[in-house]
Amino acid sequence: MNRDYPGNIDAIGSEWTNYPNQPPPPPYHDILEPRSLASGVDPAEAVHLTAPAGYEYMGAPLQPPSYDEAILSEPRQENQMRFPTITDDDVRDALLRYIDHDACCWGRAAAVEMSINDIQTNSAFHYTLETFAESRTTSWVFEPYFGQEIESVDGYTPPAPWDINVQPTDTFKDGRTFLEVPHTATVKNCNKCRGSGRTTCVTCRGVTLQPCTFCSGSGHTSKYEASGGVVSGSCICGSCAGTGRRSCLPCSGVGTQPCKICKAKGRLKVYVKLTIRWKVHKDDHVVDGTSVIPNDLIRHVQGDTSFQEEKQRVSPIVSFPDINVNNASRQLVEKHRTSFPMEKILKQRHKIRIVPITTVQSHWSREDFNYYVIGFEKQIYAPEYPLRNCGMCAIL
Ligand SMILES: [Zn+2]
Ligand SMILES: [Zn+2]
Ligand SMILES: [Zn+2]
Numbered sequence: 001m002n003r004d005y006p007g008n009i010d011a012i013g014s015e016w017t018n019y020p021n022q023p024p025p026p027p028y029h030d031i032l033e034p035r036s037l038a039s040g041v042d043p044a045e046a047v048h049l050t051a052p053a054g055y056e057y058m059g060a061p062l063q064p065p066s067y068d069e070a071i072l073s074e075p076r077q078e079n080q081m082r083f084p085t086i087t088d089d090d091v092r093d094a095l096l097r098y099i100d101h102d103a104c105c106w107g108r109a110a111a112v113e114m115s116i117n118d119i120q121t122n123s124a125f126h127y128t129l130e131t132f133a134e135s136r137t138t139s140w141v142f143e144p145y146f147g148q149e150i151e152s153v154d155g156y157t158p159p160a161p162w163d164i165n166v167q168p169t170d171t172f173k174d175g176r177t178f179l180e181v182p183h184t185a186t187v188k189n190c191n192k193c194r195g196s197g198r199t200t201c202v203t204c205r206g207v208t209l210q211p212c213t214f215c216s217g218s219g220h221t222s223k224y225e226a227s228g229g230v231v232s233g234s235c236i237c238g239s240c241a242g243t244g245r246r247s248c249l250p251c252s253g254v255g256t257q258p259c260k261i262c263k264a265k266g267r268l269k270v271y272v273k274l275t276i277r278w279k280v281h282k283d284d285h286v287v288d289g290t291s292v293i294p295n296d297l298i299r300h301v302q303g304d305t306s307f308q309e310e311k312q313r314v315s316p317i318v319s320f321p322d323i324n325v326n327n328a329s330r331q332l333v334e335k336h337r338t339s340f341p342m343e344k345i346l347k348q349r350h351k352i353r354i355v356p357i358t359t360v361q362s363h364w365s366r367e368d369f370n371y372y373v374i375g376f377e378k379q380i381y382a383p384e385y386p387l388r389n390c391g392m393c394a395i396l
Pocket of ligand 1: 208
C-alpha cells in the first residue's frame with residue numbers, strides 16, 4: 001500500500017505508560033526491516049560496462065593455452081615385491097584377532113578348531129593416477145569507490161587471463177584464489193542511486209510515514225478496565241495522536257536511505273576479477289586375482305609402493321609384470337589427457353601399490369571354507385566363515 005499521509009507524527013511509544021494492560025507492539029525490526037538493496041543486483045547491471053580485449057567470456061571457464069607435449073619417457077620400473085612367508089599360525093591368529101576386535105558376534109570355535117588345508121599368497125595391485133589442474137574464469141565485480149588509487153586503463157592492454165602469473169600455494173591440493181586484473185578498473189557513477197549516494201526508503205517508499213503499529217493505523221485503541229478487561233468504546237491512540245501514522249523509523253522520516261550498493265559514495269570501482277581454481281582429479285584401479293575381495297578393502301590396507309612418479313605429464317606404464325596394470329594405466333592416462341579440456345594440467349603423478357593377499361583353504365565341522373588375509377596389517381575377509389551369525393546381528 002502506498003498512500004500519502006498528512007503530517008509527520010513522531011510519537012512512537014511516547015504514551016506507552018498510559019496503557020499498562022495493552023500488549024506491547026511487535027519489535028520494530030519485525031515490521032520495519034528494510035529489504036536489502038544489495039540482494040539480487042548484478043554488478044554488470046549497476047553500471048554500463050565494456051569488456052576489454054580478451055575478457056569477452058565473463059563467467060565461463062576459459063580455454064587454457066595448448067600444452068606442449070612433455071617429452072614422454074618410459075617411467076622407471078621396479079621389480080615386483082617379494083613378501084615374507086606367512087605360516088598357519090599367522091593366518092589363524094589373524095582370523096582370531098579379527099573375530100575378537102571387528103566381528104565380536106562371530107563364534108571363535110571354527111577359527112580355533114579348523115584345519116588349514118592350503119595357504120597361497122598372491123599380490124593385488126592398486127594403481128592410482130592424480131592430475132593436478134587449474135581453471136580460470138573472469139567476472140565483472142564492483143565495490144564502493146572511496147578514492148582509492150586506480151591503475152590507468154588508457155593506453156594499457158590488460159594481460160590475457162592465462163598470461164597472469166599465479167602459482168598454487170600447494171601442489172596436489174584443491175584451492176582457489178582471486179585477483180584484480182591489472183588495467184581493467186574504472187570508476188563509474190552508481191546506477192542504483194544515480195550517483196547521489198541515497199536511494200528511496202524501501203519501508204515507506206519515500207513518503208516518510210508508516211502506519212502506526214500501536215493502533216494498526218486506526219488512530220484508536222480499545223478502552224481497558226483496571227482488571228485488564230476490554231470495555232466498550234475506544235480512545236485516541238497515544239502513539240500517533242490519533243492520526244494512525246507515524247514517522248518512518250528506518251529513514252528517520254527523510255524518505256531516503258544511504259545507497260547500499262555504493263555505501264553512499266555515489267561512485268563504484270568496477271574491474272575484472274580473475275578466479276583461479278586448483279583441483280586434484282584422482283582415479284584408480286585395483287587388480288585382484290581372487291576377484292572376490294571388495295576393491296575398497298584393498299584400497300585401504302597397507303601395501304608396498306613398488307613404483308611412483310611425478311612429472312608435468314606422466315606417460316602410461318607399459319612394462320609392469322601384470323598386463324592389467326599396464327592397461328589400467330594406459331586407459332586412465334588417456335582419460336585424464338582428454339577429460340579436462342577447460343583446465344590446464346600443471347602436474348601428474350601415479351603409483352602402483354602391491355598388496356599381499358593370502359588365500360586360506362580351511363575345513364571345520366564337515367565344511368570347507370576359504371578366507372583371505374589382506375595387506376601388511378593382515379586384514380580379514382571371510383564371507384564363508386561358518387560361525388558368522390550369533391542370532392543378534394539381524395536384530396541390531
Ligand atoms: Zn522511510
Ligand atoms: Zn496509533
Ligand atoms: Zn549508490
